[in-house]
Amino acid sequence: MLATTTQLTPFSIGDVTIDTPLTLAPMAGHTHYAFRKLCREQGDCGLVTTELLSSSAMQNKGSFKKTLTMFDWHADEFPVSVQLFGSDPQEMAEAAKIIVDYGAAMIDINMGCWVPKVAKKGGGAALLRDVCTASAVVEAVVKAVDVPVTVKVRSGFEDGVVTAIPFAKAAEDCGAKAIAVHARFAGQGHSGDADWDVIRHVKEIVSEMPVIGNGDIHTGADAKRMFEETGCDAVMIGRASLGQPWIFQQVAHYLRTGEDLPPPSRSERARLALRHAHLTLEHCNLRESQAVLELRGQISKYQLDEPGSVQVRNRLVRCDTIADIDAILQPIIDV
Ligand SMILES: Cc1cc2nc3c(=O)[nH]c(=O)nc-3n(C[C@H](O)[C@H](O)[C@H](O)COP(=O)(O)O)c2cc1C
Known part of the structure; x- marks a missing residue:
């Protein structure tokens, strides 16, 4: 019901x-x-x-x-x-x-x-x-x-x-x-x-x-x-x-x-995480290295790992540049 x-x-x-x-x-x-x-x-x-x-x-x-x-x-x-x-x-x-x-x-x-x-x-x-x-x-x-x-x-x-x-x-x-x-x-x-x-x-x-x-x-x-x-x-x-x-x-x-919507797909979550990263870089007053340091903790919360794995998260928390983030997220978006 x-x-x-x-x-x-x-x-x-x-x-x-x-x-x-x-x-x-x-x-x-x-x-x-x-x-x-x-x-x-x-x-x-x-x-x-x-x-x-x-x-x-x-x-x-x-x-x-x-x-x-x-x-x-x-x-x-x-x-x-x-x-x-x-x-x-x-x-x-x-x-x-x-x-x-x-x-x-x-x-x-x-x-x-x-x-x-x-x-x-x-x-x-x-x-x-x-x-x-x-x-x-x-x-x-x-x-x-x-x-x-x-x-x-x-x-x-x-x-x-x-x-x-x-x-x-x-x-x-x-x-x-x-x-x-x-x-x-x-x-x-x-x-x-x-x-x-x-x-x-x-x-x-x-x-x-x-x-x-x-x-x-x-x-x-x-x-x-x-x-x-x-x-x-x-x-x-x-x-x-x-x-x-x-x-x-x-x-x-x-x-x-009264109904729960299904969560966004993994690809959509990755797209939003990437948008989060690019919007941050565009609008914050930080150097790229500093902004990416802050982004590590934020975009690693988008639950992009397959069940039982922490691979994506572990890579995201080690990124130094926006290009690093792109390289991890784009393949998930393209799946
Ligand atoms: C990382 C973090 C930062 C927060 N910073 C603020 C803040 O700047 N001002 C504030 O009023 N509350 C701050 N809070 C408290 C939240 O606004 C909120 O009251 C609290 O997390 C409880 O709500 P929730 O159970 O939905 O998380 C912060 C909470 C977290 C987790």
């Missing part, structure tokens, strides 16, 4: 309409323009977000130049949300103004990152230790820009202390236009299961602000269950999109029809 279908209702973040309530999670080292474009091209990816940018790096001339190379959003991917991290309200407000001047359609404030480089300075998930400071950051950014401001949070910073719920209400009162909830505590990293009850509670406490549920969606059935169990307005997909930019289309198809 087919699973009953779930409506894919568009939703709005402030005055921006998101056609499909399936969004790509921000992922440092992955969600650059090339990957965002690929997800969009495959269909049904309603909103994409850049990887996180440091607000403090924008305050001094030296580091600003380097951060500028991360301003990689293009008009053709509208609406794109740009993620900022930091803990100082004024610094965050200044940074937000700069990136809106550079064309960001939306600002997302990172309150989910737990890595010491970010959290030790009070940014990312560490902001959730203190709802007042976190709210002051939201308020300052909202006042500084005329585009919608959203926040991405974890359940809380300390294990078992759920701050996402009171904070969601405070953020909405400060003018935030959406909240994405990764239903794990900071200390969990990506381990253990996400506790979607937190998403449900956040949805219950806010008035109008859309809630985007996040954590452990790998299939259409997972997405359907998250919509049903939490009442969220949209879902956000992270790790399951890596090496599978078609996941949004697959999830959408399941939600529309």
Whole structure:
């Protein structure tokens, strides 16, 4: 029997309409323009977000130049949300103004990152230790820009202390236009299961602000269950999109029809991996050798090996040039 279908209702973040309530999670080292474009091209990816940018790096001339190379959003991917991290309200407000001047359609404030480089300075998930400071950051950014401001949070910073719920209400009162909830505590990293009850509670406490549920969606059935169990307005997909930019289309198809689409053929997966590589080279500001170093980990996720073999993967993680990548993938595409 087919699973009953779930409506894919568009939703709005402030005055921006998101056609499909399936969004790509921000992922440092992955969600650059090339990957965002690929997800969009495959269909049904309603909103994409850049990887996180440091607000403090924008305050001094030296580091600003380097951060500028991360301003990689293009008009053709509208609406794109740009993620900022930091803990100082004024610094965050200044940074937000700069990136809106550079064309960001939306600002997302990172309150989910737990890595010491970010959290030790009070940014990312560490902001959730203190709802007042976190709210002051939201308020300052909202006042500084005329585009919608959203926040991405974890359940809380300390294990078992759920701050996402009171904070969601405070953020909405400060003018935030959406909240994405990764239903794990900071200390969990990506381990253990996400506790979607937190998403449900956040949805219950806010008035109008859309809630985007996040954590452990790998299939259409997972997405359907998250919509049903939490009442969220949209879902956000992270790790399951890596090496599978078609996941949004697959999830959408399941939600529309109750049926799973077969995965793309091996040849099609190789074609997309190659497109990922060429788009990256075309649009990143890196030398070929550096870009290929980053691409090794990304394109080796496209599951191009025959069952029981790791040959293709092993060759991809040793590539030095785009010609090396072409030489491995083209024969698979041509089969
Ligand atoms: C490699 C990697 C990088 C990430 N970088 C960011 C980031 O820059 N900003 C952020 O808010 N979350 C970041 N995350 C967290 C994801 O956005 C998402 O919340 C998390 O992976 C849970 O979703 P999933 O179960 O669908 O993967 C990152 C996750 C991964 C795996």
